[in-house]
Amino acid sequence: xxxxxLDIKALTVEFGTRRGVVDAxxxxxxxxxxxETVGIVGESGSGKSVTSYAVMRILDRAGRIAGGSIVFGGIxxxxxxxxxxxxxxxxxxxxxxxNPRAALNPIRSVGRQIEDVLIEHxxxxxxxxxxxxxxxxxxxxxxxxxxxxxxxxxxxxGGMCQRVVIAIALACxxxxxxxxxxxxGLDVTTQKAxxxxxxxxTAERNMSTLLITHDLGLAAAYCDRIVVMEKGRVVEEADTAxxxxxxxxxxxxxxxxxxxxxxxKVADLLPEEDSRRRTPSARxxxxxxxxxxxxxxxxxxxxxxxxxxxxxxxxxxxxxxxxLGLVGESGCGKSTTSSMIxxxxxxxxxxxxxxGEDIGAVPGKRFAGHPARAGLQMVFQDPxxxxxxxxxxxxxxxxxLMRLGNVRGSAxxxxxxxxxEMVGLPEHLLDRFPHQLSGGQKAxxxxxxxxxxxPKLLILxxxxxxxxxxVQAVVLNLLVELRERLGMSYLFISHDLNVVRLLCExxxxxxxxxxxxQGPAEQLLDSPExxxxxxxxxxxxxxxxxxxxxxxxxxPQAMVR
Amino acid sequence: xxxxxxxxxxxxxxxxxxxxxxxALAALLFLLIVIAAVAGPALVPYDPMATDGGRALQPPSWDxxxxxxxxxxxxxxxxxxxxxxxxxxxxxxxAIAFVIGSAMGAVAGYFGGWADRITGRLLDTIMAFxxxxxxxxxxxxxxxxxxxxxxxxxxINLPFYARMARAEVNIRRHAGFVQAARLSGxxxxxxxxxxxxxxxxxxxxxxxxxxxGWAILNAAGLSFIGLGVRPPTxxxxxxxxxxxxxxxxxxxxxxxxxGVALMLAVFTFNLLGDGLRDLVDPQRRT
Numbered sequence: 126x127x128x129x130x131l132d133i134k135a136l137t138v139e140f141g142t143r144r145g146v147v148d149a150x151x152x153x154x155x156x157x158x159x160x161e162t163v164g165i166v167g168e169s170g171s172g173k174s175v176t177s178y179a180v181m182r183i184l185d186r187a188g189r190i191a192g193g194s195i196v197f198g199g200i201x202x203x204x205x206x207x208x209x210x211x212x213x214x215x216x217x218x219x220x221x222x223x224n225p226r227a228a229l230n231p232i233r234s235v236g237r238q239i240e241d242v243l244i245e246h247x248x249x250x251x252x253x254x255x256x257x258x259x260x261x262x263x264x265x266x267x268x269x270x271x272x273x274x275x276x277x278x279x280x281x282x283g284g285m286c287q288r289v290v291i292a293i294a295l296a297c298x299x300x301x302x303x304x305x306x307x308x309x310g311l312d313v314t315t316q317k318a319x320x321x322x323x324x325x326x327t328a329e330r331n332m333s334t335l336l337i338t339h340d341l342g343l344a345a346a347y348c349d350r351i352v353v354m355e356k357g358r359v360v361e362e363a364d365t366a367x368x369x370x371x372x373x374x375x376x377x378x379x380x381x382x383x384x385x386x387x388x389x390k391v392a393d394l395l396p397e398e399d400s401r402r403r404t405p406s407a408r409x410x411x412x413x414x415x416x417x418x419x420x421x422x423x424x425x426x427x428x429x430x431x432x433x434x435x436x437x438x439x440x441x442x443x444x445x446x447x448x449l450g451l452v453g454e455s456g457c458g459k460s461t462t463s464s465m466i467x468x469x470x471x472x473x474x475x476x477x478x479x480x481g482e483d484i485g486a487v488p489g490k491r492f493a494g495h496p497a498r499a500g501l502q503m504v505f506q507d508p509x510x511x512x513x514x515x516x517x518x519x520x521x522x523x524x525x526l527m528r529l530g531n532v533r534g535s536a537x538x539x540x541x542x543x544x545x546e547m548v549g550l551p552e553h554l555l556d557r558f559p560h561q562l563s564g565g566q567k568a569x570x571x572x573x574x575x576x577x578x579x580p581k582l583l584i585l586x587x588x589x590x591x592x593x594x595x596v597q598a599v600v601l602n603l604l605v606e607l608r609e610r611l612g613m614s615y616l617f618i619s620h621d622l623n624v625v626r627l628l629c630e631x632x633x634x635x636x637x638x639x640x641x642x643q644g645p646a647e648q649l650l651d652s653p654e655x656x657x658x659x660x661x662x663x664x665x666x667x668x669x670x671x672x673x674x675x676x677x678x679x680x681p682q683a684m685v686r
Numbered sequence: 687x688x689x690x691x692x693x694x695x696x697x698x699x700x701x702x703x704x705x706x707x708x709x710a711l712a713a714l715l716f717l718l719i720v721i722a723a724v725a726g727p728a729l730v731p732y733d734p735m736a737t738d739g740g741r742a743l744q745p746p747s748w749d750x751x752x753x754x755x756x757x758x759x760x761x762x763x764x765x766x767x768x769x770x771x772x773x774x775x776x777x778x779x780x781a782i783a784f785v786i787g788s789a790m791g792a793v794a795g796y797f798g799g800w801a802d803r804i805t806g807r808l809l810d811t812i813m814a815f816x817x818x819x820x821x822x823x824x825x826x827x828x829x830x831x832x833x834x835x836x837x838x839x840x841x842i843n844l845p846f847y848a849r850m851a852r853a854e855v856n857i858r859r860h861a862g863f864v865q866a867a868r869l870s871g872x873x874x875x876x877x878x879x880x881x882x883x884x885x886x887x888x889x890x891x892x893x894x895x896x897x898x899g900w901a902i903l904n905a906a907g908l909s910f911i912g913l914g915v916r917p918p919t920x921x922x923x924x925x926x927x928x929x930x931x932x933x934x935x936x937x938x939x940x941x942x943x944x945g946v947a948l949m950l951a952v953f954t955f956n957l958l959g960d961g962l963r964d965l966v967d968p969q970r971r972t
Contacts (some may be wrong), residue, residue, distance in 0.1 A: 144703070174899055248770065311911065342888065467865075467869060469865055469868060490874070493868060493871050493872060493873050494871070494873070498869070498871050499871070502867075502868075502869055502870055503865075503917075505865070505866060506862075507862055510862035511862030511863050511865070511866045512862075512863055512864040512866075513867070513885070514863075514879050515884045515885055516884060521866075522868045524872070525869070525870035525871060528870050528871035528872055528876075529741075529871035571866075574866065574870070575869075579705045
């Protein structure tokens with residue numbers, strides 16, 4: 126085998142923290158050959174991003190390379206001086222970050238930002254920079270590059286911004302591209318477009334790519350070789366096909382199992398011995414609990430008289446005990462719809478009937494004291510953002526009970542503890558603040574708060590989007606269990622058809638404020654009729670089909686906390 | 687719960703101090719200032735008001751550490767005793783400015799619209815004046831008393847709190863936890879008071895601390911030009927003003943020591959800000 130382009134040997138990275146030195150990465154060895162795409166897959170805290178930062182030598186001040194070596198194209202990155210690194214970064218290896226909007230300078234036009242990189246690395250002069258920048262924009266398939274050259278990041282969509290970031294990263298034709306969760310936060314169809322673009326461009330230029338991701342499906346679709354990391358260590362490394370056909374390490378198997386695939390049921394996501402596995406029981410749907418008719422929300426546009434119809438004549442109903450999925454990409458109006466149903470936002474027109482009463486007519490401002498308030502609750506998308514940072518978990522869960530349930534004193538204490546137990550949150554965590562809890566624990570606090578008043582309808586707004594797949598598996602099973610126990614109806618909002626199918630009997634597909642297709646979940650996913658539904662389905666990356674992981678031996682449960 | 691939370695807080699305070707030596711230094715100076723303010727009159731060797739013509743204008747010595755002034759009063763005693771008055775004025779002024787300013791700003795930031803427009807223009811009007819001149823004007827118009835110094839200082843500090851509170855509340859207005867609070871049946875005022883406002887405290891603490899120093903300087907400045915506190919009351923600004931006449935003739939200690947005290951007090955509060963923020967921010971606690 127020839128000398129690899131990037132050779133990481135026994136890398137150890139330490140971080141100095143309040144509680145002493147922590148090893149974020151321990152004895153990690155990864156190689157990337159010329160022209161190869163290697164995926165580093167792992168959940169949060171696995172050290173996958175830290176590894177890539179170490180390669181670029183852009184670790185936080187508290188972090189340092191404590192052991193091992195990183196050799197890139199014959200240069201020892203660990204020992205190189207800052208000048209050498211500055212030449213390497215951008216020109217020889219570059220990086221794409223998770224949030225494209227944050228990676229771009231908001232007050233500089235995208236064309237200028239590309240020029241900056243070209244001029245910095247002496248690949249263009251002031252005279253021809255503009256022309257070259259436009260060529261670069263063309264290379265990442267941005268329509269009408271001459272006018273996009275003048276656009277500012279806020280004028281572009283997330284996918285467009287990521288293309289610009291890619292354009293900047295590839296402007297100097299580096300040999301190695303590190304993509305750190307390049308499509309997290311993007312819609313599935315955009316994700317596909319962006320990933321396809323990265324694959325094409327890197328293949329064209331015979332570049333190597335290091336793809337850092339939490340999504341096994343994505344890694345499967347785009348990587349030649351996959352390295353699985355857990356808690357700072359590499360647990361398994363294999364060719365993509367081998368890894369999926371015959372995973373060796375128990376952690377890899379659990380990860381594979383927790384990743385929803387086309388045919389999995391919600392219980393399949395957890396190991397067989399896991400006591401938290403649940404199977405939704407098919408129940409005859411009851412009468413209509415929520416009935417939406419001709420719901421319209423119009424926002425004023427940029428110019429006077431201009432308007433934007435975020436929700437455009439939506440009608441559907443949720444029956445008692447039913448789980449309804451609402452699927453669509455960002456900007457399709459699904460979040461606006463949920464805000465209107467939750468009465469956080471007033472509809473422009475149309476009616477929202479809940480339990481036979483038109484709650485759409487009650488102004489949102491005054492709905493806090495309405496008797497129907499307790500019956501309508503919601504689990505928010507971002508568990509961190511939805512908890513008051515200054516309130517302990519106990520206080521957050523108590524809040525609805527005190528305000529609407531009128532529970533006080535020891536009864537309140539008992540109720541909160543019962544709720545915590547119900548959602549699987551250990552009691553000693555109740556007095557912690559949100560930043561002291563993990564993502565999964567925060568999600569549980571959010572769920573406990575939402576079910577505290579035993580609502581009839583629970584809106585789940587991408588409740589697992591911010592969670593690791595193994596935690597998502599547990600939370601999805603928990604949601605199935607809670608629905609059975611409390612007899613709630615769910616309105617499950619998501620962009621991920623795979624996850625929606627696990628939980629919902631019926632699915633609505635939304636686009637540009639309208640429903641384009643609806644039907645029973647299985648039917649809609651097996652034989653979609655509308656082209657948009659088909660496009661959505663095709664864009665989801667899957668682990669290779671037909672591969673069912675063998676039953677997991679040993680270490681049941683231990684992973685998910 | 688309460689005992690353990692006190693313990694936690696103490697542990698956290700110790701951590702904040704050890705992590706940042708500047709904070710520890712500031713805390714030490716602050717302690718010194720507080721002791722001087724509380725127990726100053728009982729500790730000092732001489733009566734700060736007692737005049738003694740025979741010992742006038744003596745340079746610093748073992749008997750009179752900071753020397754004596756033109757009326758034979760002990761400068762050290764006067765500097766220490768003055769701490770209480772200066773601290774009280776600035777503390778009261780900052781408290782008033784903080785309470786009213788942050789309430790105004792929070793309401794403006796949360797409700798927006800007319801509330802925002804009216805408070806915004808009001809604050810702009812205050813900010814349009816050179817602030818010290820405005821304070822002079824207020825004291826001159828309202829009467830030459832200590833209370834009026836407090837009010838004047840509070841008025842000129844108010845816009846800073848109001849603007850900061852407005853900005854901090856405004857960015858949290860649509861946060862997820864605010865929507866969740868609404869779903870839990872909280873009304874607007876409760877959301878503002880219990881959910882949003884406490885989250886604005888960490889940056890406000892820095893502002894309070896910086897402002898304390900500034901308020902001391904402002905109060906001393908007003909006394910320096912003869913407004914507010916009147917001689918023979920010991921007060922740093924007056925002492926500097928009185929001492930300034932003697933610098934030319936070589937009696938530097940009259941103005942120097944109260945000046946140093948003033949500088950140290952301002953310095954302390956400026957340094958204390960970051961430490962205070964770390965102390966009230968639960969996210970810094972682990």
